[in-house]
Amino acid sequence: MAEGWGRILRRPTVECLFNVEVGRDVTVQELLDHHHAVVWAAGSSDDRKLGIGGEDLPGVVSAREFVAWYNGHPDFAHQTFDLSGKRAVIIGNGNVALDVARALAQSPTVYERTSMSNLALKALRASAIEEVQVIGRRGQAHAAYGTAELIALSRLEGVDLLADPQEVTVTDEELAAATADSESKPFERRRAVVDAASRREQSSMRRVLLRFRQTPVELLGIDAVKAIVLTDPAGTRETVETSLVIRSVGFRGRPAPDLPFDEAAGVIPNEAGRITDPNTGLPLPGLYCSGWIKRGSTGVIGTNRVDSEETVNSLLEDVREDRVPQPTGTPEQLIYIVRSRGLNVVDAAGWHRIDEAEKAGGQATGRDRLKFLSFERMVQEARDS
Numbered sequence: 575m576a577e578g579w580g581r582i583l584r585r586p587t588v589e590c591l592f593n594v595e596v597g598r599d600v601t602v603q604e605l606l607d608h609h610h611a612v613v614w615a616a617g618s619s620d621d622r623k624l625g626i627g628g629e630d631l632p633g634v635v636s637a638r639e640f641v642a643w644y645n646g647h648p649d650f651a652h653q654t655f656d657l658s659g660k661r662a663v664i665i666g667n668g669n670v671a672l673d674v675a676r677a678l679a680q681s682p683t684v685y686e687r688t689s690m691s692n693l694a695l696k697a698l699r700a701s702a703i704e705e706v707q708v709i710g711r712r713g714q715a716h717a718a719y720g721t722a723e724l725i726a727l728s729r730l731e732g733v734d735l736l737a738d739p740q741e742v743t744v745t746d747e748e749l750a751a752a753t754a755d756s757e758s759k760p761f762e763r764r765r766a767v768v769d770a771a772s773r774r775e776q777s778s779m780r781r782v783l784l785r786f787r788q789t790p791v792e793l794l795g796i797d798a799v800k801a802i803v804l805t806d807p808a809g810t811r812e813t814v815e816t817s818l819v820i821r822s823v824g825f826r827g828r829p830a831p832d833l834p835f836d837e838a839a840g841v842i843p844n845e846a847g848r849i850t851d852p853n854t855g856l857p858l859p860g861l862y863c864s865g866w867i868k869r870g871s872t873g874v875i876g877t878n879r880v881d882s883e884e885t886v887n888s889l890l891e892d893v894r895e896d897r898v899p900q901p902t903g904t905p906e907q908l909i910y911i912v913r914s915r916g917l918n919v920v921d922a923a924g925w926h927r928i929d930e931a932e933k934a935g936g937q938a939t940g941r942d943r944l945k946f947l948s949f950e951r952m953v954q955e956a957r958d959s
Contacts, residue, residue, distance in 0.1 A: 579925075580926065580929065583922040583925060583926070584922070588922070589905065589909065589921075589922075590920070590921050590922040590925060591909065591912055591919055591920075591921070592919070592920035592921070592924070592925060593917065593918050593919060593920045593949070593952075593953060594912055594917060594919060596830075596831060596832075597830075597831025597832065598831075599912065599915065599917055600908075600911075600912055601831070601832055602830075602831065602832035602833060602861075603832065604908065604911070605908070606860050606861070606899065606901070607901055607902050607903050607908075608901050608902075608903040608904060608905055608907055608908035609860075609901055609905060609908075610860060610893070610898045610899065610900070610901060611860045611861070611862060611889055611892075611893075611898050612860060612861055612862070613862045613863065613864060613885065613889070614830055614833060614842060614849070614861070614862070614863045614864075614867060615863070615864040615865050615867075615882075616827070616828075616830065616863075616865055616866070616867040617825070617827075617865055617866045617867065617871075618825035618826050618827045618828075618840065618866040618867065618870070618871040619638075619825070619827070619828045620825065620826045620827065620828045620840070621636040621637075621638055621821070621823075621824075621825055621826070622821075622823050622824040622825065622826055623821070623823075624665060624790055624821055624823060626790055626791055626792055626793060627792045627793065628792055628793025628794060628795060628799065629793060629821075631793055631795045631798055631799040632656075632797065632798040632799065633655075633656050633795070633798045633799035633817055633818055633819060634793055634799050634819045634821070635655065635818075635819070635820055635821075636820070636821055636822075637664070637666070637670045637671065637673075637674050637820050637821065637822035638825060639653065640655065640674055640677075640820055641670065641673065641674065643655070643691070643693075643694055644677055644690055644691055644694035644698075645689075645690070645691065645945075646689070646690070646691035646693075646694070646945035646946075646947050648946075648947055648948050648949050648952075651691055651693055651694075651947035651948070652693065652947070654697070655697065655818060656798065656817045656818050657678075657697060657698070657700065657701035657702060657703055657818065658702050658817060659702060659703065659815075659816060659817030659818060660702055660703060660704045660705060661703065661704070661705045661706075661707065661814070661815060661816045661817075661818075662678050662703050662705070662706050662707070662816060662817075662818040662819075662820065663706075663707045663709060663802055663814060663816045663818070663819045663820070664706065664707065664708045664709065664819075664820045664821075664822055665709050665790055665819065665820070665821045665822060665823055666708075666709070666710070666718075666821065666822030666823045666824070667708055667709070667710035667717045667718060667719055667784070667786075668717075668718035668719055668822060668824075669718070669719050669720055669723045670822050671708055671719070671820075671822040672708070672719050672723045672724065672726075672727050673723075674820055674822060675706045675708050675727065675782050676726070676727055676730060676782075677698070678698075678701070678703050678706050679703070679706045679730060679733045679780050679781070679782050680730045680731070680732065680733050680780070681731075681732055682695055682698035682699050682701075684731075685698070686941070687940055687941050687942070688941060688942055689932075689936065689941065689942045689943045689944070689945055691945060691947060692944070692947075693947065703780075703818075704779060704780050704781070705780070705781050705782075705783060706780075706781075706782045706783070707782075707783045707785055707814065707816075708782060708783070708784050708785065709785050709788050709790065709804065710784075710785065710786045710787070710788070711787070711788065711789050712786065712787060713742075713743070713744060713745070713748050713786050713787055714742050714744060714764070714765065714768050714784075714786050715744050715745075715748035715749065715751065715752040715761065715765075716748070716752075717764070717786075719764075720760075721760045721763050721764050724764050724767050724768075725763075725767060727782060728767050728770070728771065730782075732778050732779070732780060733778055733780045733781060733782060734774060734776045734777060734778045734780070734781040734782070735767075735771045735774070735781070735782050735784070736771050736772075736774055736776060736781050736782070736783050736784070737768055737769075737771040737772040737783065737784040737785070737786075738772065738783075738785060738786075739772040739773070741772075741785055741786040741787055741788070741806075742768050742769060742771075742772045742784075742786060744765065768784060771784060787806055787807055788804040788805070788806060788812075789804060789805050789806075790802055790803070790804055791803050791804065791805050791811075793819060794813070798817065799816065799817065799818070799819050800815065800816075800817070801813050801814060801815045801816060802814050802816060802819055824871050825866065825871040826840030826870075826871065827840040827841050827842070827866065827867045827870075827871075830842060830867065833849060833861065833863075834849065834850070834851065834852045834858075836852070839870060840870065840871075841866075841867055841868060841869065841870055842863045842867050842868060844862075844863050844868055845857065846884055846885070846887075846888045847862050847863060847864060847868060847881075847884050847885030847886075847888045847889070848861070848862060848888050848892070849861040849862060849863050857892075857897075859892075859897060859898060859899045860898050860899045862885050862888065862889055863885065864878075864881055864882050864885040865878060865881065865882075868881060868885070869881060918953045918957075920952070920953060920956040924955075924956030924957065925956065927955055927956050928946065928952050928955050928956050931946075931955045932944055932945055932946060
């Protein structure tokens with residue numbers, strides 16, 4: 575990803591103002607006053623909730639927080655998680671849930687040559703977790719994880735992928751829905767992996783247990799989470815002891831400053847990427863959006879590419895039809911205004927210094943890179959020549 579960004583940032587037509595927050599350091603209107611168009615290309619940076627009792631107990635966290643922690647995001651790098659229990663529970667069965675399960679279940683030595691945060695590595699080395707349960711509300715035919723991710727999980731060294739035979743059954747209706755199109759092979763491959771997991775006996779110290787048709791109804795504990803209560807379609811309740819519950823039930827967008835927002839859908843209202851006025855439904859001239867903030871937290875990289883093309887095509891059409899506003903200032907004037915506000919602005923050259931310093935730190939220890947875990951350290955490195 576960094577290499578791809580590096581090529582883009584070296585283009586002479588690209589100007590970068592990093593470490594500048596829209597809404598705090600500059601307004602959307604100021605951006606529009608100095609450009610023909612503004613594209614809000616953002617993801618879904620908030621989390622969906624389970625909506626059950628006990629969800630606010632310590633030890634109940636989002637997959638977004640957990641992934642950001644072990645990836646060394648400065649906002650989460652110094653967060654702590656209770657890994658002292660023998661069992662962790664993940665609610666959700668998409669690719670992010672499998673990523674988290676893999677990080678918790680396999681030996682941290684696997685990550686010692688990667689860019690995983692040193693703080694996360696230290697915590698995972700001391701982890702007592704031996705079992706990770708991945709809980710899905712519906713049957714395996716409705717699981718959202720990909721084939722490659724599931725197969726990778728089944729091949730972890732020193733980790734058994736298991737499943738309950740009674741929970742992996744597929745009804746005729748589910749099978750028909752899963753194989754309705756011509757691309758039924760992905761489900762059949764995933765089903766073969768899950769069915770094999772249901773026949774496997776544990777032989778390793780650590781295991782990942784795939785569970786289906788289990789609905790969380792309550793989280794128990796006083797000072798911290800101690801257990802989660804599940805029910806199956808027959809209404810049978812089961813209490814599973816755990817000291818860590820990670821919800822991975824999807825993301826939702828966060829309101830963008832100075833832009834309309836659909837609270838119910840968690841997206842910016844738009845038509846083919848043109849941001850629209852929620853009262854009139856008409857496009858707001860010069861304002862566009864792309865990414866999960868445009869359509870919701872669905873799809874992968876390929877989906878995002880198609881999504882981006884749609885937004886760009888709308889923008890280019892509006893330029894051809896003279897539907898974009900004429901700015902009153904120039905981009906160069908905006909850069910001067912932003913820099914005059916005393917901000918620690920990081921430009922493309924500064925970004926490259928951060929990138930090279932992280933990679934150099936990693937090479938010294940045989941790793942891809944050694945990430946800086948604070949924005950202050952990044953700004954310092956960006957300013958060093």
